[in-house]
Amino acid sequence: MVRIIFGLTFVLSSFVFQAQISSKYILSFENAVHHEANIQANFTNLKSETATFRMSRSSPGRYALHEFAKNVYNVKVTDGKGNELIATRPDPYSWEVKGHDGTIQVSYTLFANHGDGTYAQIDETHAHLNAPATFMYVPELEHQEMEVTFKLRDDLDWKVATQLKQQQDQTYYARDLQYLMDSPIEIANFRTRSFDLKGQNIVLVLHDEEASDSELDMYFEKVKKVVLEQMMVFGELPTFDYGEYLFLACYMPNASGDGMEHRNSTSIPSSRSLTQGGMDGNIGTVAHEFFHCWNVERLRPKSLEPFDFSKANMSGDLWFAEGFTSYYDDLSLVRSGIISREEYLKGLAGTFNYVWTSPGRQFFNPIEMSYQAPFVDAARSVDETNRENTFISYYSYGSMLGLALDMFLRAEDLTLDAYMRSIWKQYGKPETPYTVAQLQQSLSDFAGQQFANDFFGNYIHKSGMPDFESLLKNMGIILETKDAIDFGAMVRSQRLVNNPKMGSSAYKAGFQKGDKLLQVGAVMLDGNVSINSVLSTFKTGDKVAVKVERHGSEKELSLIIGTEISYKLHYMEGSAKEFTKKIKEQQADWLNSKV
Template sequence: MKKIITLAAVALCGFTAVAQPGKLKPVYYSLSFPNAAHHEAEITMTIPDVPAGKLKVRMSRSSPGRYATHEFGKNIYNVKATDANGKALKITQVEGDVYEIIEHPAEVKISYTLFGNHTDGTYVGIDASHAHLNMPAAFMWALGMDKRPVKFEFNDLGKYGWKVATQLKHESGNVYSAPDLQYMMDSPTELANVKVSSWDLKNTNGKVQKMAVAIHSDDDQATIDNFAKMVQKVVLEERAVFGEQPDYDYGSYTFLDDVHPNNFGDGMEHRNSTSIVDRSPKVGGNENDLLGTYLHEFFHSWNVERIRPKSLEPFNFEHANMSNELWFAEGFTQYYGEMLLVRAGFNSVDDYTGTIAGLINSVLANPAPGKYPPTQMSRYAVFVDAGVAIDATNYTNMFTSYYVYGGATALALDLRLRSEFKITLDDYMRQVWLAYGKPGKPYTIPDLQNTLAKVTNAAFAKSFFDDYIYGFKKNDYAALLAKAGLILQKAAPDKGWMGRIQARPMNGGLQIAGATASNTPLYKAGLDADDIILKVDGKDAKETSALADAVKDKKPGDKVVINYRNRLGDHEATVVLEESPAYQVVTFEKAGKELSQQQKDFRAAWLSSKVK
């Protein structure tokens, strides 16, 4: 007997309510797994009522929650087309991911083999233990038919002992549905022996919503149930930021999670679910590490899935989707995902100081934020968001992740709102939610500025956006943190530093791997990628420890002589050491300083639980 679990309703990629299928006949997908051990699925797409003229079908090149392009078409083969009776039709591959049928009847069946052996939030992972399906990576679709309803038939469930974990609507047996293409593409599906733990949660409007974790891992049910209780705490802490949860489609939200060392770690937000992939051996013993991803992705059910940039509407599956707003959509989410672990009681303030230092170092210790604003880093997502390239890049000097850049910006804004206006970033986020997320109105950056002006004043909002969003001025983090009894100080004061160097033993020396950062003494001395360091202060450089050994007893201003080789021959460079630009954050208590009552109150108001 097939054991099937319906965990949640399907998600929409945009803002529209559930589409009404009308009289359109659905596109029907049938999936079978006769060769799962070798990572293959057999898929047949049946398209009824095909209009006269050329029929084009294709694989996607982008995926909801991802911003770079991905060539999903490379993993399908044995593509064939027939009529309803199995008579072959001529199908031609006209682009790498596009196929066309010029002559066809009213019903067309297209079949293909799908290969998938990369379990993460973007691709497909298939083996005898599961079929982890990101929809754009798995399913062809017909151009011009994106409003058609869709049905899925998942076969071989009993053969492998799989259940169905998805937001797709359960129709009957092993059949599930979506109202249209956008809905379908935003609905990741896990076919596996998942363990489920669910609970009812009453929203502030009185509506009861079904929350669930569905986890494919080597844990027992008791471990999953215990972890679900931890997730319940962070769900409530996130709801407290906005004052309410969204009304999830069909009243449910599901955390889909696949945990195994062979995975590729990832988290991918969707409107009513999240697809989390972790490389840990089990959930048990790694709960806190997992919670950070849960917090980040669940925060997206407000920020990005409903508080949605206009630049991402509607989502286009044929090319990269560029946005200027990822510093807010991803960066502010990054800030909250980490900070709320403290509010929820899973991390201490001392734990959090390392996170704060990481955010600040991302903008103060790296070259790119000194030249480029968060908006430009957001646009570069089309290249760096799990994008694939084989040529060398200069990202070391011209890119800093919009996650941490935006996170550092959110940290500064939160502390400034608290100290200058006696309000909080929560207040701001709540206003953005009420103005744009709840009514389903896509926003622009000027909209975010106008909302900040409403909770502060026009002058402050204009200055903040001009300086820190459109510009690349940096906040005074030391002064801001001091209000909470935290000290920002150099991580390695009065110690010599030549720069962070990635090198590997090669040809009798150490070959520099990747561009050197422009704010390092090594860069200023003329060394760069592929140069082979032969000697440091006259000593052979055969192990990476030689570089650290050369500076361990030196101070800023001291010199190190490096002999190196490149295509122009052998060279000698004198590197003048500097102090590392990296910072660390410590509490007043650890530094032996006494907190004032004002600092205690400020820290408590910032980092204590907001769940009533």
């Protein structure tokens, strides 16, 4: 009698669990050679008279619109008994059907051939799937459980890697739409390496057909160093769902370089094999994306929660979410010894020059720069923009703000590491989304109200430039400024390939993108001559006639030779009198490993 009751209870509990799964998908790849997947979706528990199913228009970690519906076709719909239903199109990314019986069965073909973190790619090397680019969904069912089954081809030796929970064989589970859409999938003949860290499994999944096992081992050692170094910033790992974090590394020539953070995994495709430069060239993406498992995935802007798949997602917090992450990616590489201090400073100098010489700061502060993401984050447009003069990447801008805040805090015997730990405990670990005002209040609690007001007032809500000369000198780094003759626009094969920089010689003289430079003074130009090298034969302030070809006609412009400021960073000499013991200790505390 006990056995019968137990059996009945098990059957009923299984039935209840299965009844909660209202969206089921089956994917097969018979026509992978032509970049197609066949997808069957079964949607049940429908209550609305008119059932709507759709493709996403955006993807977690991206902020622009991406019309994934353009790559689905051969759409067919039946009810639960197999009776054909007629689908109508209320808009370009949705379908509607009436007369269903609480269930609709949708089949469609997906074309996919862009292997980055946003789209999907299917061929006979892999099925690289970003969920929003792959799965139709029913908005009515978004809070209910979902299941995905992959029918793998025996001839391709494919396996599945994903943060989705494996149910059995090739069937995987997501608790709701948000989780499904945040779960990238790599299906390929990949290799893995893993290590246990405080009871959780950190896994590198590598799809790279050129790399040897020894190269994989060497690369995995770098990955481990990154993981350990970044864990020290926050003092602990996040609690990963199902106790595992996956690096989905697809280093194939048909992939596109990218990195996309997700809750318990990251998609990090690149066209560079470990054998062909990826050993050094790809590790920076690993560092950036893993830091996101704290900053963005759990320490999350309120403006992105919940993520809306029906529209572009705008946030004013990307200077912190993406920018501070960018500050820490290279910092973790130098701390772990993966890059040298000289390499770190060279990269820092490049970003420093890009941000602080840009005219864009006169138009937008860091919050407003973040608002530009829907227009620049892998967005597409056919019309010209003036972003050379109006936009600074929130990755780079935020990275420099992270540097500034770290330097400011260290001058007060505090550190950015400690501030990140404090807001992790306040907002990240309990997964309470934050606002900019709350970040400011947290900084006030951490370093004092006046400190926080000054930093946010001058550099976040305004576009001021900190006194980096003093700040960096305290850390044993010399900041030098230099003026050099500069045209003010990039020239290739004698043509201007971008809009002239506001305030530059080219801008003031009225040059335009597309102009072909023919003659500067008495010098006839050819495609091999650098315009700045020609201009350097003159003196600052000289007026020079420049002949150009514009729209098929010749035109003469009057150019006044001008200069452009640039910044150079270098470490203090070890024997320099100003390189005191205190500064050496401060520099070491900043750049040395914490492991």
